[in-house]
Amino acid sequence: MNRYLTFSLTISMTLSTLAIPLRAANKPRAGRLEKNSVLWTNEDLEKLRPLGPISIVGQPNTAEDSTPAAMSPPYAKTRDPEWYAKQAAKLRGELEYRQAQLRQYQQALEEARSKS
Numbered sequence: 001m002n003r004y005l006t007f008s009l010t011i012s013m014t015l016s017t018l019a020i021p022l023r024a025a026n027k028p029r030a031g032r033l034e035k036n037s038v039l040w041t042n043e044d045l046e047k048l049r050p051l052g053p054i055s056i057v058g059q060p061n062t063a064e065d066s067t068p069a070a071m072s073p074p075y076a077k078t079r080d081p082e083w084y085a086k087q088a089a090k091l092r093g094e095l096e097y098r099q100a101q102l103r104q105y106q107q108a109l110e111e112a113r114s115k116s
Contacts, residue, residue, distance in 0.1 A: 077083040
C-alpha cells in the first residue's frame with residue numbers, strides 16, 4: 001500500500017512539473033514585449049514644443065503668474081566675511097589647543113631627560 005502511494009505521488013509530481021511550463025509558455029513574459037521603433041523627426045518635435053514643459057508632478061497651476069521670479073544668485077560662502085570670521089575663530093581655537101598640548105609634551109620630555 002505504501003509502495004503504491006509513493007509511486008502515485010511520484011507520478012503526480014512529475015506530471016505537475018511538466019504541466020507548469022506548458023501553461024507558462026502561453027503567457028507573455030516581462031521584458032519581451034514587441035518593441036515598435038518610432039522615428040522622430042524635427043517636425044514631430046516642433047509639434048510637441050507648443051504643448052509646454054513636461055511635468056512629472058502634475059499640471060502647472062495656471063492661476064499663478066507665469067513669469068519667472070527674479071532669481072537671487074546662489075550663496076557663495078567664500079564671499080561671506082562672516083563665514084571667514086567663524087572659520088578663523090574655530091581654527092584659532094584649535095591652534096591654541098594644539099599648542100598647549102605641544103607645550104605639555106615638550107615639558108614632559110624635558111622632565112624625563114632631567115630624571116635620567
